[in-house]
Amino acid sequence: DQQVKQNSPSLSVQEGRISILNCDYTNSMFDYFLWYKKYPAEGPTFLISISSIKDKNEDGRFTVFLNKSAKHLSLHIVPSQPGDSAVYFCAASDGFSGGYNKLIFGAGTRLAVHP
Amino acid sequence: DTxxxxxxxxxxxxMGNDKSIKCEQNLGHDTMYWYKQDxxxxxxxxxxxxxxxxxxxxxxxxRFSPKSPDKAHLNLHINSLELGDSAVYFCASSQEGDRVNSPLHFGNGTRLTVT
Structure with missing residues (x-):
């Protein structure tokens, strides 16, 4: 039972354009969402997060949008750069694990940014 | 400075062997995790x-037994390894009670192959 779904396994974008990565979730108890970025042979690194009380969070070129009614979030990267080429994981947590990071991850989307 | x-x-x-994976963090976090990427x-x-x-x-x-000698170390011992245990195992750490300001920090993973 996949509670966090990333239905696009891969995405190819031209340098300078916008990259939009999508994520859907099924558990309405999730109240905190994160995006992680992963390069080959490395661990995931935290990118950006959003609380369920917000619908948008921005950090430089990265913006995460949350649509709670649709149980959908997206990550926008503008402008996309070749160094952004990586696998992006969407993750979610609820408030029932206390303050612990019991994250539920999606399967990831591989982004390729080409010149 | 990893x-x-x-x-x-x-x-x-x-198959059938016993193996251990070691993890150490120097971030001063008090909580450590093991994640498996299948x-x-x-x-x-x-x-x-x-x-x-x-x-x-x-x-x-x-067959999986974690051991934490102190808050900076979390080791994973696996007994009687099976083919299905083949995966990448990631260690991570964060600070308790602060999932917003202390997202998970991951290690670079251990790729376990059972033949």
Whole structure:
């Protein structure tokens, strides 16, 4: 039972354009969402997060949008750069694990940014 | 100055053997985790320790036994290895009670191959 779904396994974008990565979730108890970025042979690194009380969070070129009614979030990267080429994981947590990071991850989307 | 370090990076072993993976973090966090990335690329939580105390224990076979000698170390011992244990195992750490300001920091993973 996949509670966090990333239905696009891969995405190819031209340098300078916008990259939009999508994520859907099924558990309405999730109240905190994160995006992680992963390069080959490395661990995931935290990118950006959003609380369920917000619908948008921005950090430089990265913006995460949350649509709670649709149980959908997206990550926008503008402008996309070749160094952004990586696998992006969407993750979610609820408030029932206390303050612990019991994250539920999606399967990831591989982004390729080409010149 | 690696924040979360795991050893070994690669581990190839035969079915039935017992092996251990070590993890250390120098971030001063009090909570450490083991996540498993399976063949479908999902990252799934296995265990979490806070100040040497087990706090999250997902449905994991008894052959997997975590050990935390202190809050900076969390090792994973696996008995009687099976083919299905082949995966990438990630160690992570964070600060208790602060999932917003202290997202998970991951190590670079240990690729376990059971033949």
């Amino acid at each position: 924040a979360v370090s795991q050893t070994p990076k690669y581990l190839v072993t035969q 063949s479908k690329k999902f990252l799934k939580i296995m265990f979490s320790y806070n100040n040497k105390e087990l706090i999250i224990n997902e449905t994991v076979p008894n």
